[in-house]
Amino acid sequence: GESVGLHLPTLSVQEGDNSIINCAYSNSASDYFIWYKQESGKGPQFIIDIRSNMDKRQGQRVTVLLNKTVKHLSLQIAATQPGDSAVYFCAERASNTGKLIFGQGTTLQVKP
Amino acid sequence: DAGVTQSPTHLIKTRGQQVTLRCSPKSGHDTVSWYQQALGQGPQFIFQYYEEEERQRGNFPDRFSGHQFPNYSSELNVNALLLGDSALYLCASSNTPGTKETQYFGPGTRLLVL
Numbered sequence: 704g705e706s707v708g709l710h711l712p713t714l715s716v717q718e719g720d721n722s723i724i725n726c727a728y729s730n731s732a733s734d735y736f737i738w739y740k741q742e743s744g745k746g747p748q749f750i751i752d753i754r755s756n757m758d759k760r761q762g763q764r765v766t767v768l769l770n771k772t773v774k775h776l777s778l779q780i781a782a783t784q785p786g787d788s789a790v791y792f793c794a795e796r797a798s799n800t801g802k803l804i805f806g807q808g809t810t811l812q813v814k815p
Numbered sequence: 816d817a818g819v820t821q822s823p824t825h826l827i828k829t830r831g832q833q834v835t836l837r838c839s840p841k842s843g844h845d846t847v848s849w850y851q852q853a854l855g856q857g858p859q860f861i862f863q864y865y866e867e868e869e870r871q872r873g874n875f876p877d878r879f880s881g882h883q884f885p886n887y888s889s890e891l892n893v894n895a896l897l898l899g900d901s902a903l904y905l906c907a908s909s910n911t912p913g914t915k916e917t918q919y920f921g922p923g924t925r926l927l928v929l
Contacts, residue, residue: 737917745904746819746920747858792857801848801871801912805857 715812722780724809726793728773732794737803742789750778750791767782780811786814790796817842819921827927829897833870836891836924840908846870847889848918849881850905859885865912884904893926901928 722800734755739747742806752768753760753776760767766779776793790808797804817890820839824834828834838881840847846865860873883889887908903925907918 715870716918728840735916746922747916749919752917762847794857796916801846801863801865801909801916802860803848803858803907803918804851804860807857 712807713810713812715814716783718785718815719814720783722778722783722787722811724780724791724793726776726778726780726806726809728744728776728793728795728804730795730804731771731774732797733804734798735796736767736769736776737763737794738765739775739792739794739805740787740789741792741808747792751781759801763813783811783813785813785815795798817840819906819919821904821906821921821924824832824922825925825927827929829929830833830896830898832896832928833892834896834926836886836893836926837887837906838891838906838908838921841919843910844908844919845887845911846909846916847883847887848907848909849889849891850907850912850920851875852905852923854902861891870912896928898928901926912920 716776724747737752738750764781768777792808794803794805849861850865852858857889862872863870867883877895880892887896903921903923906921
């Protein structure tokens with residue numbers, strides 16, 4: 704069935720280090736992928752997105768990599784800060800649908 | 816530029832009751848999607864509204880219904896509430912389907928069914 708999975712439920716990093724959060728997806732028809740950050744008691748916050756015709760996209764301190772061959776998505780956060788502590792979700796959208804499919808999330812803990 | 820807003824922020828209901836949740840999309844957006852997020856889980860798609868019609872629906876029973884108004888705001892209605900309906904209900908807005916469709920989320924409504 705449809706699923707987006709995350710390899711690690713919790714990631715703990717030292718402040719200033721780089722973080723990498725991984726995600727596997729199963730629907731080869733998905734053409735659009737988004738990373739969201741969700742802090743406690745808040746709604747998901749858009750971080751960065753990537754379309755299936757791209758392999759890499761960079762934002763401010765964040766990079767998303769897409770490997771369609773193995774259906775893998777990753778989010779890299781440079782110089783991780785305490786404010787980056789949150790749950791991170793990847794989401795996929797199948798072509799010509801409005802439905803986002805989310806995984807269970809990875810908790811990122813940043814140690815000072 | 817106002818983002819996505821939702822009301823109320825919290826709600827307590829009892830089993831069998833009905834509830835209506837409200838959402839106003841981000842300025843410039845005309846499409847609204849609703850998601851249910853159980854504790855410790857990722858959001859689950861309920862349905863999406865565009866041009867005042869339900870465009871797509873997830874695997875939710877008919878007890879879940881919605882509406883979109885001419886000003887693009889939307890309501891989510893849940894009838895005959897069950898304990899399992901307790902969750903965070905998220906609204907997301909986006910541009911017209913077929914264009915850049917990044918979905919931006921509101922803060923959610925926390926529903927507790929007793």
